[in-house]
Amino acid sequence: MDPNSSRETLDHSIMYIFAVALQDGEWHHVRSYAPERAKREDTVRLWHKISTVEDPEWTRRYHSHDPNEKAFGARVVVTFEDGSELVDELGIANAHPFGARPFGRAEYIKKFKTLTDEILDASESERFLDLVQQLPNLSADQVKLLNPVAPKGYLVENPAKGIF
Secondary structure, eight states: OOHHHHHHHHHHHHHHHHHHHHHHSSOOTTGGGOHHHHTOHHHHHHHTTOOOOOOHHHHHHHHOSOTTTOOOOEEEEEEOTTSOEEEEEESSOTTSTTSSSOOOHHHHHHHHHHHHTTTSOHHHHHHHHHHHHTGGGOOHHHHTTOSOOOOTTHHHHOTTOOOO
8 A cells, every 4th residue: 555645545534624623613523524524615625725744743742652741732823815824833732631631530431432322222331430449359251241332233234333
């Protein structure tokens, strides 16, 4: 596989994500990828106005092995038609342990439920979450039960969907 083609695909994905987030004021892991959302003419027009440029310092921080320096962030420059610019950057997600508003247990549970609420039955979600809360005290056999189980046939019937 040509490494440039995978980089180009990633860049197109980032530009699309950014266009949708600018228009909608949010990014949703399912709705933002919906075919009808992706085909909106105004989104496609905006999407094609967005470009990505690699910054060697951000790349270095991304690959750093030092957890105090490692960053998955970016710098954004929005250039308006009159030439003025809006510039912002965020090196570490707010929810990250080193971020402005680190996630606690309640936020991680909410994120899990948000990502799985259309996939897992409520009873399976609760089973998994209850087990995770007991992690330090689990036996080896109980640790094997830590994978959430999607409804029978879900992954076979919906090959384009999944938890990841």
